[in-house]
Amino acid sequence: MTPTPKQAPAPEADPEQVHLGVNKTAGLGALVINLVLLIWFWGQWSAFLAVLGVATVLMLWNLVLIEWLAKWTSRSVLETARTVLNVMGIAVVGHFTRWAAPVWIYVPYNLIWFYGLDRWVRPRGVFFLLSVDAIAWWDGAAPEVLLAFSLLGVFGFLVTEKRVELLRGALGRTLEHQQELRDAHQRLQRIHQRAVEQEKFSSLGMMAAGVAHEINNPMSFVTSNVHSLLKDLQQQPALPEPLKEYVDDVLPATLEGIRRVNAIVADLRRFARGDPDIHSEYDLNTEARTALRLAHNQLRHCQVETELGEVGTLRGRPQQIVKVLVNLLANAGQATPTGGKVRLSTRPEGGEVRVEVLDTGEGMSPEAMRHLFQPFFTTRPPGAGMGLGLAVVRGIVTAHGGRIQVESQPGQGTCVTFFLPRVPPPGAGVRSAASEA
Structure with missing residues (x-):
């Protein structure tokens, strides 16, 4: 045939x-x-x-x-x-x-x-x-009958074979479309889940801002009263021995703790507030310390090292830079086992400032690296992380005229490095707002 x-x-x-x-x-x-x-x-x-x-x-x-x-x-x-x-x-x-x-x-x-x-x-x-x-x-x-029915059989076989082949192809394409629809449905479900998580984080941010505001008022009274008590005791000419310990040790240490609480409350209010963040001059190292305080819970099981160089002031949106640092520090803390190390460093490099977040955690596979900056991509279980995503981090850094790079190997940790110019390029405000959204 x-x-x-x-x-x-x-x-x-x-x-x-x-x-x-x-x-x-x-x-x-x-x-x-x-x-x-x-x-x-x-x-x-x-x-x-x-x-x-x-x-x-x-x-x-x-x-x-x-x-x-x-x-x-x-x-x-x-x-x-x-x-x-x-x-x-x-x-x-x-x-x-x-x-x-x-x-x-x-x-x-x-x-x-x-x-x-x-x-x-x-x-x-x-x-x-x-x-x-x-x-x-x-x-x-009879030869003519033999030939006629043989040809009929051959072409009947070929027509049937071709018809079934076309039907198989159509069925295969239908199955492929069904698989694509199932994959798209799963992606939509993941995106919906991420959107719900983002909404939760937004609500938590508003709640945190309200709580911080409520804490700020009584803390002002506490700060003022303890400071006044210490000042009054220091002016007394002759104090009993037990009170000298309060003047020399207890009350100064209490004031230091109160100052730390006030700093955390102020950082939380600025981080969670919904007011627009305008371009202004800021000290990058100050914002880095703010991020370290906000990410303290995610880093408490790690050994945290800081190496903040003399980078001077930059211009941009400090609130967004804090968000970038908090997200990177939280990711590093989640990836690092107990006793591991997370290091935050800043230093000038050429006309830019180099910021590096390094951890000794589990690292990432090449497959995870390929999808690292895709929106809603995560290797964490549901509910883990800050929910910002490296896609938004890259968007903020890029909007400031900077660039970001990631180096990671399984079992050898991850190093995220981004570079910021001292002054963002023109039009960065529009792109920044889009990135944050």
Whole structure:
């Protein structure tokens, strides 16, 4: 038979349900053909008995025995045996009917039945057709009938094969589209989950700003009262010995603790407030210390090192720079096991300022590195992290005219470095607002 255009390789065998469905339909067709032949040769008893005997054997084999034997051997072996048995059956019927035209209907019908079983379909089809044609030619069949039904069988086989190939392609594309839709649905679910988390963080930020405001008022009284008490005690000419300890140690240490609380409250209010952050001059090292205080909970299990060089003042949006540093420090703390090290350093480099956050944590795989700056990408479990994402971090740094780079290897920690110009380029305010959103 002539080959068809190249197609995707067929599987070794069709699914069992498909095979059973085709088998039932094919069996019905074979039954109808056999009944027609029995009616056709009624009265020609040798031919009638040949058709009846062969039909009984083939029907018994094709519809009963082949399914029973399928439990012990492969479908491919059984189909080969079926092909040989069909050739023998057609040869017997053809001989006793002198290869009458109705007998030849077996040839195209069997060829159509061949498609879709396994990769040996075509070789079996070629064997079937050549065997039947050779036996018929040797047994005196009319050449024109042999040729006509052989061509009908060949092209019926090819048309059926092509049709099923196109249907398989359409089904494959449909399955691919379904998979794409499932993937898109999962991405939307993740984005929705991240949006919900972002909304939670926004609400927590507003709550934190309110709490900080409420704490600020009583802390002002506490600060003023303790400072006044210390000043009054220091002015006393002769203090009892127990009170001297308060003047020299207890109250100064208390004031230092109060100043730290006030600094944290002020940082929290500035970090969480919703007021627009305008471009202004700021001390990068001061903002770095603010970020360290805000990220203290994420870093308490680590050894924190700072190396803040003389970088001077920069111009930009200090609130956003604090957000960048808090996010990087929190990520570093989450990735670092207990006893590990997180280091924050700043130093001038050329006309820019270099900021580096290094940790000795678990590091990242090359696959994670490829998706590092994609929105909503995270390697953390749900609820972990600040929720800002490195995509927003890069957006803020880029909006300030800077650049960011990440170096990481699994098991060897991560180093995030970003560079900031001392003065952002023109138009940075618009891009910054977009990045923060």
